[in-house]
Amino acid sequence: MFSLPNNATIIEVGPRDGLQNEGKLVSTENKLEFITALQNAGIQEMELTSFVSPKWVPQMADAKEIVAQTKKVGRQFVLTPNERGVTAALESGATSLAVFVGVSNTFNKKNINKTTAESMAALQPLIYDLKKQGIFVRACISTAFYCPFEGAVAPEATLSLCRQFVEWGVDELSVADTIGMATPKESYALFTQLVEAFPNVLMTAHFHDTRRMALANITAALQAGVTRFDSSAGGLGGCPFAPGATGNVATEDVVNMLHQMAIHTGIDLDLLCKAIEKIEPHVSNPVTTGMYTLYKNKG
Structure with a gap:
C-alpha cells in the first residue's frame, strides 16, 4: 500500500487564474462575493488577483480594490509579472507575491516576450529585494512537463x-503541468526529484485537466511527498498562451478525492459548491465538474 499524508493544503486560484481570461467582465462586487464564499468554505490560501496592465488583461483592472476589500484570512497571493506589478502590489498592501516563468523559451516568449533567461535575469533582483522586506515569494514554474510548442x-x-x-x-x-499532458508516472518522477532536492521549500503541484488526468497526477504527486495543490473552484481558467489547454483541475473534485482518501483539507465541500453557485452566473460557460453537478442535482 502506498503512503499518503493525513493532511493536504489547497491553494485556490479561481479568483485570479480562473477569471483572468474569462470573456465576460466580472464585476469587483461579484469577485469579492466569490472570494468571501471561498473563505467561508475554509480556503486558507488563495490567489486573489494579478497586477498586470489593464490594457492586456482588463479582467484584473480592479486588483487594488480586490486586495483592499478582501478579508485578511490565511495567505493571499497576488501575481506580479514585472517590477511595475511588484511596486503596485506592495503599494496595495499585499504581503505574498507570486512571480512566474516558463521552462520553455518559446512559451515564455509568447507569454511575456522574453526568453526564460531574460525573465530570470529580471526577476533575480526583484526577489532579493522582496525577501529583504520580508515578503513571501511564490515562484510559479510553467511548462514544467510539456510545452505546446516545443513538446516534452x-x-x-x-x-x-x-x-x-x-x-x-x-x-x-x-x-x-500547464497544458495537462503529464502522466502519473511523470508526475511521480518529477515531484520525487523536486521534493528530495528542495526539502526546505514549500512544494506545490499545479495540474490542468486537459486529458482528465489531473486527479491521477495529484495522487502520484501525493505519493511523491507533495501535500500542496493549486486548484480552481468550478475548474475555471486556462492558459491563453497554451493552445488546447483546458481549465485548471476543479477544487471541488480535488477536495472530494482527498476526503475520500481520509486526507483532511479543512474545506467544507457543500460550502465550496455554494461559492461556485455565486460565480457561475457571471462566467461564459456553465460549470460541469463532477462534484458540482452532483451538488446541484442533489438540491
Whole structure:
C-alpha cells in the first residue's frame, strides 16, 4: 500500500487564474462575493488577483480594490509579472507575491516576450529585494512537463530553473503541468526529484485537466511527498498562451478525492459548491465538474 499524508493544503486560484481570461467582465462586487464564499468554505490560501496592465488583461483592472476589500484570512497571493506589478502590489498592501516563468523559451516568449533567461535575469533582483522586506515569494514554474510548442520538457531543465529560485530565497515553488499532458508516472518522477532536492521549500503541484488526468497526477504527486495543490473552484481558467489547454483541475473534485482518501483539507465541500453557485452566473460557460453537478442535482 502506498503512503499518503493525513493532511493536504489547497491553494485556490479561481479568483485570479480562473477569471483572468474569462470573456465576460466580472464585476469587483461579484469577485469579492466569490472570494468571501471561498473563505467561508475554509480556503486558507488563495490567489486573489494579478497586477498586470489593464490594457492586456482588463479582467484584473480592479486588483487594488480586490486586495483592499478582501478579508485578511490565511495567505493571499497576488501575481506580479514585472517590477511595475511588484511596486503596485506592495503599494496595495499585499504581503505574498507570486512571480512566474516558463521552462520553455518559446512559451515564455509568447507569454511575456522574453526568453526564460531574460525573465530570470529580471526577476533575480526583484526577489532579493522582496525577501529583504520580508515578503513571501511564490515562484510559479510553467511548462514544467510539456510545452505546446516545443513538446516534452527535460526534467533536468525544470530542476535547474527551480534550483535558481531556491538559491534566491523563494518560499514556495508551484510547478505546473500547464497544458495537462503529464502522466502519473511523470508526475511521480518529477515531484520525487523536486521534493528530495528542495526539502526546505514549500512544494506545490499545479495540474490542468486537459486529458482528465489531473486527479491521477495529484495522487502520484501525493505519493511523491507533495501535500500542496493549486486548484480552481468550478475548474475555471486556462492558459491563453497554451493552445488546447483546458481549465485548471476543479477544487471541488480535488477536495472530494482527498476526503475520500481520509486526507483532511479543512474545506467544507457543500460550502465550496455554494461559492461556485455565486460565480457561475457571471462566467461564459456553465460549470460541469463532477462534484458540482452532483451538488446541484442533489438540491
